[in-house]
Amino acid sequence: MTDQPLTTVETVGDGVARIAWAATEPVDVVRREVASALLTHARVEALVDPEDAQAQRTATWSGMRREGLMRGVTIEGSAVDRIVYARLASDLPLQEPEGFRAILNSFLPRKRAIGQMLVRDGEDRVLLCQLTYKQDWDLPGGVVEVDESPRAGVTRELEEELGLTIPAGELLLTDWLPPWSGWEDALCLVFDGGVHDASLLERIVREEREIRSVAFKSLDEVRELAADFTTRRIESALARAHGHGSPFTESGRS
Incomplete structure (x- = not known):
């Protein structure tokens, strides 16, 4: 019997991939999967539970920016809220100061x-x-x-x-x-x-x-x-x- 993959990537639209991962998946693995998906997609996104702080950290340190809260999205038959994270193929690399600041700017508090x-x-x-x-x-x-x-x-x-x-x-x-x-x-x-x-x-x-x-x-x-x-x-x-x-x-x- 084949084990289920800890990280999955599926195409959900023209040029758009959606990534999901298990709680035990290391950040560097998710980061590599995001980079790989961006070779064939313009956008990689993730829908993250607002109560799951670990998943939010993984999304951030995988290079995805927080875009906002999607309210009432249907997942497995239930209406739930999900934070949308995404990375574009055109985003600056994380190792560049401006790219790193853009990640921080996407989730730090605003008043x-x-x-x-x-x-x-x-x-x-x-x-x-x-x-x-x-x-x-x-x-x-x-x-x-x-x-x-x-x-x-x-x-x-x-x-x-x-x-x-x-x-x-x-x-x-x-x-x-x-x-x-x-x-x-x-x-x-x-x-x-x-x-x-x-x-x-x-x-x-x-x-x-x-x-x-x-x-x-x-x-x-x-x-x-x-x-x-x-x-x-x-x-x-x-x-x-x-x-x-x-x-x-x-x-x-x-």
Whole structure:
């Protein structure tokens, strides 16, 4: 009776091979099988159980990059989640620094960054936006794009959503946001937008799909209109703008 191979490679599409291995298979064997498959395929992929840390390490050290989570894939009649790892024939060799860094970059943790701007009027009221997609008000700003600096991102957001060109000034506050209501954790960076005349409101051109209204609000009004964690962040950013308080908070708390 022939023993079942510990590592299998099958063609699952045009130029695409899928590799699977037993838990006892050494990494160097899997690595050789990946290299061999790439001689006749443009792509070699593996579907790895998110609970199997050893298999994830094997996939990584075999030169495959983590591409994402495939949810609800049917395997042996059951819907399960699987992490997709893959290596392309065009990927740089592992022994080259850029190739090795690309592997690390594919699985190391990443955090979402949000840029916001603290814009005030002469009475120390804060510019707030009433958003179309949630009930509470918030500072102007938004998610920083991939490969975009937070400073450039928040300036862009004000131009896109309010039609205002206000260069981001000093970084007042870095606020860590814990996981909440379906969101993963994130870093919110609040930049100083300076003090402006209240007539600034007359220059605003709202992006109506996202912004319902815009107004300068006192801190008491902020407490009524904004979520608790947003209020704490604004209070902390205001304190920093006045030269005191902590430059780092967690959900607005020092």
